[in-house]
Amino acid sequence: MNKKMVLDRIPHQFCEGPFWGNGKMGAVLYVQNGKLCISVDHVGLWELRETLPDMPKADFQEILAHKKEFIAGDPRYVEQTDIFGDNIGRTRLPSLAVELSLPGEIASFLAETDMLEAGTGLRLEMKDGKVFEGEIWLDSCVNVLGIALHGEGAGELEVKALGWDLDSPRLKPLKDWHYEPCIQTEENGLVTVRQHFGGSRSAVLSAGRRETKYSMEAQHSMEAQRSREAEGLFLAVSIETGDQAEEADMAAAGTKLVQDYLDNRDSYLEAHRLDWKTFWDGFAVEVPNERLQEAFEQELYKLYCNEREDSSPVTLQGVWNPNNRMPAWFGDLHNDLNVQSCYWPAYKTGNVKLVRPYIDYYSKAVPRFMERAYKLFGIKDAIHIPTMMAPDGTGAASEWCYWNSLLGPELFVAVDFTWFYEYSREEDTLRDKIYPFIEKVLHLYQGIAIEKEDGCLHIPFTTSPEVDRDGHMLLADDATFTLSCLHYLCRKMNGYAQKLQLDGASWLAWSDRLVPVKTNEKGLPVYAGVDVFASHRHFCHLYPIYPLCEEAHNELAQRSLDTAINQGFLEFAAFSCPYLGIMAARCGRGNMSRTMLELYCMVFRSRNSFTVNGDPYQNGILRISDTNAGESSDAFTLESGFFIPTALCEMFVHRAKDTIWVQMGMPDEWKTCSCRELAVEGGHRITSEREDYSIRRILLKAGCEETLTLRWKDDTPVKRVMRNGTEMEGCGQKSLTLEVLPGEEFVIEFE
Structure with a gap:
């Protein structure tokens, strides 16, 4: 691996600059108001309060009796999603920031990120001829962002640590919620910013600077090989979150860490580079396609920036939430394929250990999931998971909105729990977390299943995610996605029961009573008798192909793929192309798989490789829209990019049964x-x-x-x-x- 991520245009937007992360902390550099702005994000920046009552407007039986009203968003039966105008709702919060004032206007910009070592070489040429060079990295082992710059006047650059601009229109919810301006203190050259949030929480940003002298070669003179000394500036920035009662301790610890980093940068950097080298040494993919090779490396770089054994589950934007706007789509844990696909490349590259926080967090949230199941369905010892979720298992945005009252998200998660065991073979995790979790998911569906005249059990009011008809999501009994997941989980649970010396016969007995998935000449339908009828984005009716991985290299899979392709691309989202690429690889269609991946890379990636939804660059393969899936063009998500390494791995090797x-x-x-x-x-x-x-x-x-x-x-x-x-x-x-x-x-x- 010898590729660098090169950005040679001035990044005027957040989605255009170089970025770094270590699973808990993240940073992105861009130019804002003529200044270098570096977002400083932390996974603990969450608003976890909601001021609405913690009860659904209607329980499941009432919803079944008023399906049309529920689908239409009738406030008698379902809460609004965005309640921020009048209430506090759960959301990921913006990052804090560090800002460097430059002497003049930037004429040219060059950032070269060495992904092997997770460090970025930076060169800025100013319109007055001054040049600043340096390096930026975010330490892989401790929460410190390092910024080294040198050039004439570098040691005198003004540096500011920033909390939230509460007067910004794009941060209006924070002002509506009576958030307070940050508190800044400075002592002995070390700056501390305290930003309160969430009622009793605090983010503490610590920053220290040191003026230095750098030895650099004069590249633009007759003495090109001679060395000269230049002014330099080294910044170390750290951030932590916790209770306000712990604020003084966090500030003291942050100051101590920053000071030590200023004193011992080289030893920290050695450990940082070794950690990244260890990650890259564990796997490799080499393909004769420069675009896809670069994408593979860039997405695995992002993966390790976000996924660590001691981090938290990956949200829509991971550790890269901007400082100048509220996170798009509430920055949540989106249990609608989004969280799940972030971990597929970790499994495929042998990094199952990086998935552990996902399993641990969701297992810890089981009491809340059980409470939800009882409130919405009246079923005890069962699990229901919101589509849009905060880390504690509560619903993001509003707890009982339309999206958080649907069936299905718990199936996405339960399937991922099986993946963890299949790749890790950890029997203690199977016994203590995976089996009990899936058991409660199946209890939910056992509790709502209805026996019909055919003698089979049917699941009412299911969804095949984001397939719309007549302006609303299509909801009906027995979605292929739902049934295929339930049959799959019952088979897995029977096998797991045997490993744990339990009786698993009841799982197969219930699966035998559950109506089977009814395929036809077009392959897998959306619902029985309802084939794919239009272009759409999700393809969850193809779940048996991926990620259930039970149908591959057979006629059913081939017919299903043909039917999906025949509907065209107009309603695709960013992940649609690479998702089809995964399934094409599993059907032996290598040419199609490559094409789908290249389409994604050409259409749905911003300059710095972040995923954009919609078609903001007017590539012309989607339906024309004024918004980016309801958001502005500077909104991005992570999950779509992670389909790329997953698909490339599937091209090389995959398993079916x-x-x-x-x-x-x-x-x-x-x-x-x-x-x-x-x-x-x-x-x-x-x-x-x-x-x-x-x-x-x-x-x-x-x-x-x-x-x-x-x-x-x-x-x-x-x-x-x-x-x-x-x-x-x-x-x-x-x-x-x-x-x-x-x-x-x-x-x-x-x-």
Whole structure:
């Protein structure tokens, strides 16, 4: 890996500048009012209060009796989503910021982020000829942003630490909620900003500076090889959040950390670079497509900026919420594929440990989920999850709005809980968190299922997310998404029960009573008798293909994909193209997969690679709209970008039931490519190489004991099979069935 993320235009918007993160803290640099502005974000910046009563306007039975009114948003049956005009509602909050005043106007801008070391080289040329150069990074191991600048007058630059501008129209809710201006203090050159929020919470930003002398080479003179000394400035910035009662302690700890960083920068940087190197050393993908190779690396850089073992689940914007506006779409945990897809590349690249906060936070929130299930459905020992969620399990925006009263989000999460076990094989986590969680999800659906005249159980008023008809989301009984998830979860729970020495027969018995998914000549329908009838964005009726991963390389999957494609692109969102790319790879359509990924990269990425929804750059593949999915063009989300590395990994290797398919998603023109240490279910790690348009080598490192079948593109005959260094039978075969044990290594070479 030798790519850098190069930005060579002045970033006048937040979505155009270089960025950094360490899972708890994030920063983005852009130019605002002629000054360098660096947002300083923290995952603890949340407004977690709501002033409306914590009771739904109507319970589920009342909603079933007034479906049309509920769908239309009738206030007798459902609360408004955006209640910020008159009430306090839950939302992610803007970041704080650091601002550097420059002597004049910027003429040119260059930022080169070395993603291997997570540091950015910066060069600013001013219109008066002055040049400032330096480096910016956010430490991977401690919450400190480092900013080093040198050039004439750098040591005298004015630096301000900023709280929220409560007079800004884009921060109006904060003023309406009677937020107070920040409190700033300075002592011995160290600045502390205290920004109160959420009633009793506080964000404490600590900043320190040191004037330095830098040795730099004169690049624009006759003495180009001689060194000279230039004025320099080094800033260290930290942020923490907590209760206001702990504010003094947070300020003291922040000041101490910043001071130590100023004194011992080199040792901190060494640990920072080693941590990032360790991350990158764990996997690799190399493809002969520059755009997709860069996107893979950029998205995995973002992943490690946001996902750590000790962080919190990834929200819509992760650690990059702007300082100058309220976070778009409430900056929530969006349990509508958004949170879930942020973790797919972590699984696929063997980084299952980074998913742990997701499992831990949602497990911790189970009491709140159970309370929701009882209030809305009247069912005990069950789980209901809001679509838009705050970290404590409450609903973002308004608790009982339309989106937070729908069925389905708990299925997205439950499927992800199965993924964690399938990739980690941690039986203690299965026993203590995964099995109890899924059990309560299934209890919800067992409680609302209705037996009809056909003798089967049916699930009422389900959604196939964001499929609209007549201006409203289509809601009906037995969505393919709902039924396929429930059947899948029952099968998994039967297997998990056996591992835990429990009786799982009841799960299969209930699945047998549940109406099956009814497919037809067009593949998987949205609902029984309702095929995909228009372009739309979500494709959750294709969940059996991905991420349930049960349908692949068969006629059902192929017909389903054809039907989705035939509807066109006009109503797509940013993630629609790469989501289809994943499914195309799993159906052996490598050319389509590549095309879908390239479309996303060309249409839906801002200059700094952040995802934009809608078509703000007028690429012409979507329906013309004045807004970016209801937001302005500077709104972005993370999840869509993470589909890119997921799809590329699926091109190289994926699993359906007991079969591992290798290089089945390769585009025809990819002559040479390779992957290293990618993961599939079972914790197995796969390395594969392709040369001259043909597979050449597979290395399988077994993660658990089981029997696997290996298949590969074009059925190339096997030349040799080695098991732990010893040759075994298999020469000439076009597929292999292997009995594997944990730690075993199989090398398969091809003719």
